[in-house]
Amino acid sequence: MEPIAILIYRVIDIYFxxxxxxxxxxxxxxxxxxxxxxxxxxxxxxxxxxxxxxxxNPIRRFLPNLGGVDVSPIVLILLLLFIQDSLxxxxxxx
Numbered sequence: 001m002e003p004i005a006i007l008i009y010r011v012i013d014i015y016f017x018x019x020x021x022x023x024x025x026x027x028x029x030x031x032x033x034x035x036x037x038x039x040x041x042x043x044x045x046x047x048x049x050x051x052x053x054x055x056x057n058p059i060r061r062f063l064p065n066l067g068g069v070d071v072s073p074i075v076l077i078l079l080l081l082f083i084q085d086s087l088x089x090x091x092x093x094x
Contacts, residue, residue, distance in 0.1 A: 005091035012080050012087075015051075019080075022048035023073050052076075 025045050028034045034041050052073075059072040 002091055005087050009084055009087050012084050016077060016080050018048055018051050019073055019076055022052045 021044075025034070025041075025048060029036055029041075029045065036042050036045065055076055056072045059075050060070070063072060063075065
């Protein structure tokens with residue numbers, strides 16, 4: 001059971017960085033620092049949105065509208081860290 005827990009832990013770790021990349025890229029697009037007409041930028045933005053939106057959209061529906069501030073990535077990151085900490089306590093014993 002421990003190898004499966006390690007795999008889940010690592011997948012959550014990679015997904016954490018994908019969420020961070022999505023937030024940073026969306027900020028850069030919002031402030032017109034990078035251009036979405038660039039095919040490489042558009043491809044990365046598309047990929048990160050396709051990977052993160054399935055988990056972010058239910059959180060966005062649950063949270064109240066805070067104007068232009070999207071706090072759903074923060075909530076998702078906290079949930080991911082909670083799951084990782086739970087795996088660490090129950091399977092890795094530290």
